[in-house]
Amino acid sequence: MKRLTPYLCGWLILLFSSLASADLTIQITKGSDQAIPIAVVPFAEQDGTLPEDIADIVSNDLARSGQFDPLARSALVATPHTSDQVYYRDWRAVDSNYVVVGQVTPQGNDYRIQFELMDVYGEKRMLGEAVTVSANQLRAGAHYVSDKVFEAITGVRGAFSTRIAYVTAQGAGDDRQFALHVADADGHNGQQILGSDDPIMSPAWSPDGKKLAYVSFESGNSAIYVQNLATGQRVQLTSFSGINGAPAWSPDGRRLAMSLSKDGQPEIYVMDIGSRGLQRLTNNDSIDTEPSWAPDGQSLVFTSDRSGGPQLYRYNLGSGQSERLTFTGNYNSRGRFSPDGKTLFMIHRGNDGFHVARQDLDTNRLTILSDSRWDESPSVAPNGSMVIFATQQGNRGVLSVVSADGNASYRLPSAQGDVREPAWSPFMN
């Protein structure tokens, strides 16, 4: 034993010297690029006559957000419908972080949708809810499930129950027909709210989601209208000479910022909708247009080419001062704030075309989000996670959605001609 002691001591010294602190700590500073794997199991239904596939809608919603990677239906190892039918081992085997199960039961003319969300690796149920919808609101019910699942996992409110507005153009030349539509955020349930022989532009949702402001050339010149979606009734707010464009609702819904060139060149104005009183914000020889309010209502971002080319500026309503925000490249326009006011989305012209880009206002770092080249009209989802915009696919105008970090994108299905000028509604409740 005595002979062993020197060796033992030597080993122990070496051992303990390598354990400088009580416990070893390994630093993890990066993760993987992948989206969260999730299994959305087909919901149980009574007789297979349900007109909508709830799990399919939920899967697509989560996939479109760019943050989830739903398992293909063929890869589902089991088909539980309640949490006690879920064996976590099965879902670990297919490397799924979460499982969504549910069932739909008819209740008279309505349907009761029950759903549960399971954390596979934590081996616990995270969420369980039931919602009742009428028969023609099944898709809305599915979007509700998506919203809840999204929020439980990411901590961010889901935007799957929101809507979009957009403009279509069909035909060519003089026969061109223009139309303004609203639809679900996934492009379904489209509804035309205005048709015209003349161009329609710049739809803008009121903060309560009940009205749309837009620009129409039906009077022979651009003019701003506000239309009530439920009733279809509308009001022409402006008919100034020159440009009447780019309506933007204030967060309290009482004012509309706009671009008017009645005084010689486009300037930013704010109109009080109730009184139609106008307040002029900018006064110079350049084009000042495309205003958009900051979420706190204290400032507006707008496009101005006073520096020689279009750049984004912020107008502070309190001080009346404007400061330039963009310095990267020589074309930055159509700025839109994220809902937390920390990020600006815009169209940025790079070497190879016009892209949706993001600028973080604390670092002023510009990031290009889209790889398509003819991008226009970015509009931010009310939870800040996605941006919808118009782009070209071949010769057709299409709508595209990109996640706010640029990691995922998808094209909206569109059947009719050219689609452009999307606008994302606020939360609809």
Place this chain on the structure above:
Amino acid sequence: MKFKPYAKGLAVAVSLAVMAGCSSSGGTQDGSMNGTGGGTAGGMGAGGQGVSGGQVSGTQMGGGQQQQAGIPDVRTIYFDYDKDTIRPEFESVLNSNAQYLRSHPNANVVLQGHTDERGTREYNLGLGERRAQSVERFLTVQGVSPSQIDVVSYGEERPAVEGHNEQAYAKNRRVILDY
């Protein structure tokens, strides 16, 4: 500390941006960005002159005015990318229109300003308007009364030619004198 990996890239990007910004002159955006505008402008000018009134016929269909004597045949002029300056080759077109308007003080003309599809729509409304205003200035300098002139901008909303190429773009950057 977190900037360090980006410092280099940011420095390069910012210096490139500054250089790019410096390379374009103030007030106008040359074709310096992609060189397409400047490179083909000369070619377009020649092509533009050859364009007949077929393009404006669509907008003036049904109007009997075009058959009245005097209304110039050529009522469309074209512009360079990001420019609203009247190209010399179109001055004669404008002169003849100016002459017509001067000699017909009751005639009114709507100057329609258009842009190609590139860029954002509302900003293009402004660009189109600038071009139309440019023509308006030319006409008023030629003695046309401002009351005869109206300016409307359609931005990129009414292209003459569809397409994502320079030829289409060149045909869409125009002002139409719509009587």
Place this chain on the structure above:
Amino acid sequence: MARKERRVGYGLPVVLAIGLHLGVLVLSLLHWPASEPEPSSASIVKATLVSTETATDQAQRAQEAQARAAEAQKQAEQDAKAKQAEEDAQAKAERQAREQAAKQQQAEAARQQQLEAIEKARQQAEEAAQRRAEEAEQAAQRQAAAEKQRKAEAEARRQAEAEKQRKAEEARKQQAEAEKQRKAEEARKQAEAEKQRKAEEARKQAEAEKQRKAEEARKQAEAEKQRKAEEARKQAEAEKKRKAEEAAERAAQAAKQAAQQALDQSIAGEEQAIANARQAAQAANGFKNLVKRAVEQAWIIPASASNQLRAVVHLTLLPTGELVDATIQKSSGDPTFDRSVLQAVERAAPFREMRDLPPSAQRQFRDFNLDFNPEDVR
């Protein structure tokens, strides 16, 4: 008692050598061959005290002792080899083998020296015995001579007596001449008496001399014997001592060498231990990188995360690398972020490569922490 002293004399260098090496068993091994030569030395001792008759016995016994020692050596060697075979660590076995060989060599050397010493002592004893034998012979011869002398003297006495009687008878016959003869006889008698007295004296002296001489011779023989024995013993002892000292010296040198070897070996052993520890550290580092990569691949950083968020997870692993427990030790304050890091750990587990780690490295990873802090998110 003498045995023990002798044992220490042989074993001290061996013990010294052993004191530096592993193996109580080797020590015990050394005991066995060391104990073998004892009978030989004992028989030699006995031989010196006994007469010449046992000379051949001595030689026989010495040879037997030699043979036994050789056998014992072989046995010892075999046992040593058997012991080697039973050992676990090859290093120990090798070391022991080396040590044993060294020790055996030493023992053999010592034994050989012992044997040589024994031989020499035996030879000396033989010579001494021979000398003693010779002397004894001489003493015997002297005794025989003395006997002869005595006998001769006795004869002479008898003859003298016979003469006397004859002469007495002649005297009686010659009483006439008796007086003359008596005078002559008296004279002669006196002379004879003188002579007898002298003869007796001489005889006595001779006898005494003889006895004395015999005794002296005996004593001397004894003394010689003792002295020789002593000398032999002393010489043997001295030889032994010298040989033992030489052996001890050699053993000491060998021990020194062995100690040096042992030191080298222990250094090598320590270097081995250090190399082992370094290997263990390398294995631990490899496992650490494996864990880091696996967790990074499995970590889906929430879209809402900023690089300000930081969470520490404490893991407990089984030696098989399976995850027993993963808990948030330091929360980021954002439940979505916390959940994402726990999922990353659970997805990355189990870390089966844990089983291939040396136990010292494995110990590090039974309980350890992961510190999550994303670096390239905004």
